[in-house]
Amino acid sequence: MKKSYKTLLFDLDDTLLDFAAAEDAALTNLFKELQIPLTEVMKETYKMFNQGLWRAHEKGEIGRDELVNTRFSIFFEHYGKNVDGAEYEQKYRNYLKEGAQLIEGALEVVERLSQQFDLYIVTNGVKITQQNRLKRSGLLPYFQHVFVSEEVGFQKPRIEFFNYVFSYIGITDLDSTIIIGDSLSSDIKGANVAGIDSCWFNPFEKENATDSVPTYQIKRITELYEILNK
Incomplete structure (x- = not known):
């Protein structure tokens, strides 16, 4: 479907x-x-x-x-x-906080997708550090909001983190929401807990030895185009 x-x-x-x-x-x-x-x-x-x-x-x-x-x-x-x-x-x-090195293709992907979708950052970490790195990287303008665990009060994969995000954005249709991340333990598990789809960014083709089940798996961030435009 x-x-x-x-x-x-x-x-x-x-x-x-x-x-x-x-x-x-x-x-x-x-x-x-x-x-x-x-x-x-x-x-x-x-x-x-x-x-x-x-x-x-x-x-x-x-x-x-x-x-x-x-x-x-x-x-x-x-x-x-x-x-x-x-x-x-x-x-x-x-x-x-000065570290703003980009994953290959990330800026181009985000810029292009922001023209078609609503983009948000969901990250575990320290707010001032993550905000500064986003600004320096050039990524920040393409996101409607940045959710950092320090500010939310809970961290991925806790359901409370995702409930906060859904409430803030006003998401009622979980089927229209997907998370993209590299961590099985926080991103993919969080998606499973929250009831949304997920895309596991796995550039080094690691084996999934966990009980976290991604909806999709990609090796390059540019592969998102194919998934999102099926």
Whole structure:
């Protein structure tokens, strides 16, 4: 059955903006400021701790403030060093908010789709950081609103996050709404919980070993044209 979509909910990090590149640059600049050599092993160790904390946050096990204010103290504790996690977080975030590297084709896709659909950003993160990155990337003018978990009070995949979004926009027909994102645990699971369609952006062709079921799967963001104009 042909679907006629009206509302497109876009995840931000690693869907439209290259978060991996922004994170790498921010970590490099932070450690340069701290005058600490940053090895690839240290970088991967930080990412491991950080991703674990975000998964806990998605499950509602820890709050956002605890996540961002302890990730660096937890990381440095692993190396036997005690630091002020909140202070290091602020230094890191000053660099991260400058990270506006685009996923290939993202700007062109968003510009074109905005002429036909209602576009919104739905992202887990810190409002000021995400807003700044969107502005710097050139993406912001094409979206009618930006929903950030910090401001909403809940994070994807919580049903409360999506209910807030639906209420704010005034969505009554869930069949006309689709979310596009790279995360099975937040975007696709959130879609399953909320009862809307989803498109899994999977550029590295990862295996889906979860119980999250995407409606569509794409490798390149430009493949959205085909899905939305079927």
